[in-house]
Amino acid sequence: VLEHLRPREVWNIFENIISNTPRGSKKEEKIRAKIKKWIKEKSEKLGIEVEINEDLAGNICIKMPPSQGSEARNPILLQVHMDMVWETDREGGYDFDRSGIPLRIQDNGEWVDAIGTTLGADDGIGIALLLAIFSEQKSIRHGPLELLFTVDEETGLTGAFNLDADKLNITSNNLINVDSEDFGVITIGSAGGGSTEFIKKIEKKGNQDDSHDFKCMEIIVEGLQGGHSGVDIHLPRANANQLMAQILYTISENVEIFLSKWNGGNKHNAITRKSVAKFSFRNKKEIVKQIEDIFNAEKLQIMEYYKMDKHELEPNLNISNIIRDIESYVDRNESKEIIETVFLLPQGPLTYSPVIEDLVETSNNLAVIETTDTEIRIVNSSRSNINSELSTFRKKLKVLGNRFNWKVNLLPSYPGWKPEKETNPLVQYVKRTYEEYADKPIKMEAIHAGLETSIIGDKIEGINMVSIGPTIENPHTPNERVNIESVVKFYAVLKRIIQDFQL
Structure with a gap:
């Protein structure tokens, strides 16, 4: 070639x-x-x-x-x-x-x-x-x-x-x-940089016997540009995990939902391009409509920001949902803890250098969310040109994780x-x-x-x-x-x- x-x-x-x-x-x-x-x-x-x-x-x-x-x-x-x-x-x-x-x-x-x-x-x-x-x-x-x-x-x-x-x-x-x-x-x-890992052991319940009492919805956020979580972090690009958190948090504020799976991203140094989540909810007509209404309102708000302007920030962004067969799920309180944690995690530039023009000084990338049958894991990739600022921010992540009952691992950093x-x-x-x-x-x-x-x-x-x-x-x-x-x-x-x- x-x-x-x-x-x-x-x-x-x-x-x-x-x-x-x-x-x-x-x-x-x-x-x-x-x-x-x-x-x-x-x-x-x-x-x-x-x-x-x-x-x-x-x-x-x-x-x-x-x-x-x-x-x-x-x-x-x-x-x-x-x-x-x-x-x-x-x-x-x-x-x-x-x-x-x-x-x-x-x-x-x-x-x-x-x-x-x-x-x-x-x-x-x-x-x-x-x-x-x-x-x-x-x-x-x-x-x-x-x-x-x-x-x-x-x-x-x-x-x-x-x-x-x-x-x-x-x-x-x-x-x-x-x-x-x-x-x-x-x-x-x-x-310099370092990853901070949140791990939460989960115990799922529910099965096909609940299919009459519960429905399951899958939401997919995809088509994002992504990019390098260092050199592209200053660009106005969306992170799929962050958009998913926005949708799930707004739904969970109004409706009782039970999280089954959440998977998004697989590289600590890449801005997440796709995120998929599944959750169950009670099979009542008014609840189904309420969830659909909230989903559509959040989707419209996100699309207006990233796609409706003449300078589209995410031209290929797509957000969809589909009703799936019931899956096992974690209880409501644990679901809320997981969703609220991700909703609060920052994404993108946190501070800019006071010395070097336009240089991002400290940032965070909500890089990976992955769910197995027994645990859910979140990886934040943080960077800073000032070693002390990197250390301080990662301590804040640890406080946040501990507050929501996660095991927090501060993985080795580099200078x-x-x-x-x-x-x-x-x-x-x-x-x-x-x-x-x-x-x-x-x-x-x-x-x-x-x-x-x-x-x-x-x-x-x-x-x-x-x-x-x-x-x-x-x-x-x-x-x-x-x-x-x-x-x-x-x-x-x-x-x-x-x-x-x-x-």
């Missing part, structure tokens, strides 16, 4: 090595094996010896020897992550474990995306860029290079948390992370990366080099998303860090796409950074 795109080696690797290999988070075994095999075969063809190191986490570091005459240069550490987010809006789902990503070039000829799934350019295009550097190294005059491929960035940053710099034999004091998503921007700071653009020589060098190639002003910014740099920086004392990359839009959603021209320009920038590096 991509064979005519340039730089040819980058796109060839992206299509035939990266996109054809399943690499979901915590499922990187195949891509790890593919990268190591490819490196060994390419090394033999090039007639060079390379060092391939692995740590217990599964991270890989490839040590590339310098070009002749460049042995005295300091090494550069180039870093990407191997995993991707698996999301689809295909009606029948998609078997990511057994199928490659269905790539295509959009009709406008400017973007590459996937048909009905996430593309995995985050961070597959980064992997392809590093492997292309390795493949074409004889045409690039360079000092020692260390290519670091980490695991499980998307669901817990566990590769970075468990990175063993000694075992990987990392010696560089300058890190270039290739996981940013806007050409012409140098990322110099990022948010933020504090911007230091004036004192960081790597930042200044990358900016100067970037400016030679970009046809627009170079920006330096902090982002409201987690990057592995914050954790790696804690592990390698005194390391200088930047994050750069080509332009990717809508990561973590089936609308993800990467800009073709930005890949051309970025590859040229990356090669020049490597070639001229003298720090």
